[in-house]
Amino acid sequence: MPPGATESPASPDAFASVRIMRAAYASAFDDDNPLAALGVGEQPEPAPPSPDWVTVEVKASSLNHHDLWSLRGVGLSAQQLPMILGCDAAGLDPSGAEVVVYAVIADSADPRGYSLLSERYPGTIAERVAVPRANVVPKPAGMSFADAACLPTAWLTAYRMLTTRGRIHEGESVLVQGAGGGVATAAVVLAAALGKRVYATSRDAAKRERIAALGATALEPGARLPERVDVVIETVGAATFDHSLKSAAFGGRIVVSGATAGHEPKVNLRRVFAMQLEILGTSMGTAEELAGLLTLCQERGISPVVDSVFPFSEVEAAFARLHSGDVFGKVVVDHTR
Template sequence: MKAIVQEEYGAAGVLGLADVPPPQPREGLTTVELRAAALNWHDVLVRQGQYSSPLPHTPGADGAGVDLSTGEEVVILPSLWWGDDDSAPGPDWEILGDHRPGTYAELVQVPKECVAPKPRGLSWTEAAALPLVGLTTYRALVSRAGLKSGESLLVLGAGGGVATAAVSLAVSIGARVWVTSSNESKIARARAAGARGGVRYLDPGWPEAARDLVGGRGFDVVLDPVGDWAASIRALRPGGRLAVLGASRAEQATLDSRPYYFGQYSLLGTTMGSPRDFSGLLRLMDQGASPPVIDRVYPLEQAAQAHTRMESGEAFGKIVLEI
């Protein structure tokens, strides 16, 4: 079968198309014939070697295709062996494409519990773009932060996959959503997708500017996928919740203890979710939540160019490989 393979860690150019053996049948696993695979920033980190993936390696966590054991059109849950405790993943948990071959291929093998029917009305590219960021965002907003209809949400970093998914899911819940971005064009695109507005985070006073958007009191929930915890807390109302799930801007955060506990804030760490979270996400999609925003589609053999696009910071929404 054809697959994208990296023989070494490094820049996007290490990704190349190759012929590799197809997966062999194994108890408890099923093989999916992929139609599309979506990129995530996680894939860039895998490519760079930050997860010590075995070489040679095929990256990719997101995919959609046909389950060869049933003939059903499915999406893949990339959160493998989560376990029975929904509060946190178990000791065997891993992300597809970290230590086993991922979805940048014609075929991928996953646990049987990690396939679900493709949501009605989604194209192959939209379905492939849904699982990782959709599940991560659903868990952050619904399972962890408990976002409710009528509440206010601020999403950091408009344009990324998590941010675009957060706008869509929050609007479908009935929340009021604002965003931050480095430029006005991405704020405008977020507004077109359902956000009510936003602020530019290049201004050091952006948390106070964001608070002004909701009458000065602050937001019920802030979703931070970039690691800017101290500034994010400044945008919260007293008693607000901060859900954090990434560190693209900062690996460490320093918080002032006294304002934090007097503010009665909740700091909620979160990652991808469980199969039960995934079922909740798929129910929202079937109830009419907007499909994932697609930035650009590339053929499988152009995975390196797709990674270059992702790293440019110019994309708005998901980048997808068509297989």
């Protein structure tokens, strides 16, 4: 369980409510065509199951590949359907304060010790979402709801990869594999904002051009780097892992948070022990790290990379955009439209 995750109540049955709201949800599972499993329409509003929970009025949410995996049936059972999708949101708490929702909830029923919103409890792509009071983090003044909604999953993961797990220090360098996706693009922006030398790979020439504009030296996958790097941000997996090993400096840290192109890479163990490399797994981050990320963005003037913004009335198109694989940055849903 990530430190800072808040404890969930014993049963989600208390979520039953007669109030109705609009939401996007998994109505079925379809591994071949996850968009066919997407439902949009009225769902019961989740009521706070205990005094320690609050309801947030969602102003903006953003999509993650986690939502597509949910539509494929990963992490959910048929008994949980329909399940409201979404991990990321920003909106108003019951007092009217502007907040960002932290998606990690401690969950003793899950082997990880925690679950994300939309796995056990209803998610954020809805008019309202119920969360533990400790899961609402103040939104910096001046940051838009759309930008804030990009941060709690992909950007928080990237922030933790660089700082807590990657332990990036002054003067060190970073390689980001497969830049263009949410976590990898966030890592490029954050590493550049922290003053690091950043290298990033992408198969797509147009994406390499956009990556370069964000402050990285953009390279084709497998290209030789000008130097071995101290930290590698790895979200691709088998397709890039050998290159990640070869690109790491002595004592380098390879931080892994995904495996979009294969989860069983061949690992040259001789290189691992000879170069004294660290291979570190991570996922998400703590509520305190989310607060730190929000502060960093405010202090450094960092804006999340947004691929596109869709009104809630076009949420199906937002999912189709994410599913296309052509995104660069985050897909945002504006709940005010």
